Amino acid sequence: MRIYKxxxxxxxxxxxxxxxxxxxxxxxxxxxxxDVARSAAPVGSRFVRAADVDMLIQERGPANGQPIVFISGAxxxxxxxxxxxxxxxQAGYHCIAVDLPxxxxxxxxxxxxxxxxxxxxxxxxxxxxxxxxxxILVGHSFGGRATVEALxxxxxxxxxxxxxxxxxxxxxxxxxxxxxGNLIKLPVVARPVIAATATNPWLTGxxxxxxxxxxxxxTPDRIxxxxxxxxxxxxxxxxxxxxxxxxxxPGRSRSSRSSDYASLTMPVEVIxxxxxxxxxxxxxxxxxxxxxDARMNVLPGVGHIPHVEDNAAFNRAIENxxxxxxxxxxxxxSVHPVREIKADRNN
Numbered sequence: 001m002r003i004y005k006x007x008x009x010x011x012x013x014x015x016x017x018x019x020x021x022x023x024x025x026x027x028x029x030x031x032x033x034x035d036v037a038r039s040a041a042p043v044g045s046r047f048v049r050a051a052d053v054d055m056l057i058q059e060r061g062p063a064n065g066q067p068i069v070f071i072s073g074a075x076x077x078x079x080x081x082x083x084x085x086x087x088x089x090q091a092g093y094h095c096i097a098v099d100l101p102x103x104x105x106x107x108x109x110x111x112x113x114x115x116x117x118x119x120x121x122x123x124x125x126x127x128x129x130x131x132x133x134x135x136i137l138v139g140h141s142f143g144g145r146a147t148v149e150a151l152x153x154x155x156x157x158x159x160x161x162x163x164x165x166x167x168x169x170x171x172x173x174x175x176x177x178x179x180x181g182n183l184i185k186l187p188v189v190a191r192p193v194i195a196a197t198a199t200n201p202w203l204t205g206x207x208x209x210x211x212x213x214x215x216x217x218x219t220p221d222r223i224x225x226x227x228x229x230x231x232x233x234x235x236x237x238x239x240x241x242x243x244x245x246x247x248x249x250p251g252r253s254r255s256s257r258s259s260d261y262a263s264l265t266m267p268v269e270v271i272x273x274x275x276x277x278x279x280x281x282x283x284x285x286x287x288x289x290x291x292x293d294a295r296m297n298v299l300p301g302v303g304h305i306p307h308v309e310d311n312a313a314f315n316r317a318i319e320n321x322x323x324x325x326x327x328x329x330x331x332x333x334s335v336h337p338v339r340e341i342k343a344d345r346n347n
Contacts, residue, residue: 026236029195035231037105042079045105050098051118051125056105058082058097061089066159066326067132070097071123073141073167073305074246075198075207077104079225084307087315093322098126100143102238104229114245116253120149124157133157136325138318140164141279141304142246148255151264160267160325162318163287165279165304170286171258172251190240198243199236201227213275213303214310222308261290268294269321273302273309297321 037056038047047054058078068088070081078097085095099106100119109118123146127135135158139147144166151158197203205223209215229235254260268291272284281298288296297317299306307314 026192026195029199029236032201032231033199033233033235035233037107037232040229040232041105045078047106048126048129050106050122050129052109052111052113053101053122054107055101055122055126056099057126058085060085060095061091061093063094065089065092065094066136066322067094067096067134068136068138068322069123069127069132070095071100071137071139071143071147072097072103073143075103075226076140076143077226077229079104079228080308083311084315084318087311088319088322091319096130098123099229100146102235102242105232108234108238108241112241112245114242115249116145116149116255119146120153120253123147123150124154127157134159136160136162136322138162138164139166140307141167144168145253145255148264149253151266152254152260155263155266158266160269160321161264162269162271162321164271164306164314165273165276165284166287167279168283168287169249169251169256170261170290172249172256190243191236194239194243195236198239199230201230204230208305208308211278211304212309213273213301217309217311258290261287262292265292267321267325269318270294270296271306271314271317272296272298273304273306274298274300275302276304278304295321 041047041056042058045056045058047056049055056078058081060082070078070085072078072080077099081095081097085097089095100122101108102114123137127133137147137151137158138161141164144163145168147161147163148166148168151161198207204227205218208218208223208226212218249256270284270288270291272279272281274281284296284298288294299310299313299317302309302313306317
């Protein structure tokens with residue numbers, strides 16, 4: 001009997017400790033998340049209607065310049081693009097970065113619709129409000145799903161696209177929610193786990209190091225940029241709703257079907273970090289082969305977030321693409337060369 005009680009204690013104690021830690025993290029998150037988005041938003045930003053949400057945007061460069069719209073990945077928001085936007089804005093481009101919900105300061109959809117199709121509609125709705133056409137769309141990581149979906153929904157609206165280490169799910173296996181997927185749907189489980197991890201500012205730097213190779217680029221100021229929106233009311237709950245949609249994605253969107261990529265006939269630059277361990281270079285090569293007019297540019301020594309890890313190299317890569325895009329074909333050879341791979345569509 002004594003051994004039996006000891007065994008129960010050995011099992012029960014870690015569970016009690018885990019529940020206590022997660023519960024404490026949830027309480028801390030509720031205390032931390034008190035900022036109202038509109039009041040806490042960065043100075044100079046503004047909100048525009050984007051389908052069913054009020055979307056925060058930040059802008060750089062002249063209003064009459066070629067519009068370039070930047071879409072962030074998971075956990076990121078518009079300010080993570082500012083170094084690149086400042087650089088291109090000085091060159092005369094009209095740069096617009098958006099907060100794709102639930103990240104950043106954009107309002108959360110009342111129906112908690114975070115699937116790829118609804119996110120794409122928000123991008124298109126923002127363009128409608130701003131009355132923009134012939135846009136160059138730049139999407140990174142998870143934001144690449146909504147980026148590609150928007151491109152496929154209205155291809156004539158876009159002049160070109162830049163896809164940066166995009167986390168697509170092309171031709172996924174049949175959806176199987178599984179044990180983890182079912183757990184995520186339970187707020188009593190998802191909320192405290194997310195509060196202890198994804199929305200815990202003490203772990204922001206740790207997560208960024210897991211996604212990157214150039215850790216020297218992760219200065220305290222850079223990490224603070226990612227931490228800033230974590231104080232907005234309802235962030236942990238919104239992350240939980242998004243995670244449910246992300247993990248349990250049924251794979252029915254157009255961007256999930258390889259056959260639909262042939263419809264994207266605009267020029268596309270595929271920029272990838274050579275040491276990306278989240279979305280390997282092989283995924284970028286496959287994507288390049290699916291697109292009719294794509295070039296792949298692999299940046300050496302860079303992981304999953306090129307525009308943060310080596311902003312200068314990323315800026316040169318995107319600028320060279322933009323220069324080629326706006327020059328007549330006979331002058332392309334004069335452009336400063338970059339490391340590029342023209343996808344071999346026979347392999």
